[in-house]
Amino acid sequence: MFMRFFRKYRRFFDVVVLAMSTAIVLNQLIFLTGLSDMSPNYQEALEIMESMEPWTLFVLAVFAAPIYEELIFRGLFYGLPLFLIGRFAAPRMRAAFVPVFALVSALLFAAYHGNLVQFIYAFIMALFMCLTYECCGGILWSILFHMCANFSVLASGSFREEPDSLMTLGCMAIFLINGTISLKSMLKYRLEYQPGKTKHAKEKEDGKEFKE
Secondary structure, three states: OHHHHHHHHHHHHHHHHHHHHHHHHHHHHHHHOOHHHHOHHHHHHHHHHHHOOHHHHHHHHHHHHHHHHHHHHHHHHHHHHHHHHHHHOOHHHHHHHHHHHHHHHHHHHHHHOOOHHHHHHHHHHHHHHHHHHHHHOOHHHHHHHHHHHHHHHHHHOOOOOOOOOOOOHHHHHHHHHHHHHHHHHHHHHHHHOOOOOOHHHHHHHHHHHHHO
């Protein structure tokens, strides 16, 4: 029981750390490379965000948008097709279509944001959210990832053109290392707990690990 609880607990923190690390690093790279200056539409989007009341922006960005967008892009365009394929075809066929629908949902999610800068950012984040969906087992985890990513961007101010001194290259390296560790842990979890395994098989493996 302790091992199962620990793994669920570890999954939560892996998702939080990976989401925050990925969002902050990507935003900083966008500004360091000067990509943010290449899209007037992105500048307009920033002005709209900065003109909003802080609490309104917080509720929309951290709660409303992640739930709404995940239900559409990871639910309707990713999870539902894969569920139907897994339901009416062989499980191996579902696995073969995972990268296809991940790319489709990522492209649609990126195009939905309406400018070059957010297209690139949203496309990469969408792939990570699909990965989170697959590794952790459902849309609630991708919603958590989305919420944490948006929160980290707002809290750090990394969506602005002039990030504060906290966002140095050294800090980016730390975020990148932490995110890599969390990603590795999530992938390991995915290998250990595949959807096709029965509850009995999982408990049997947990028993072997405990004995070792």
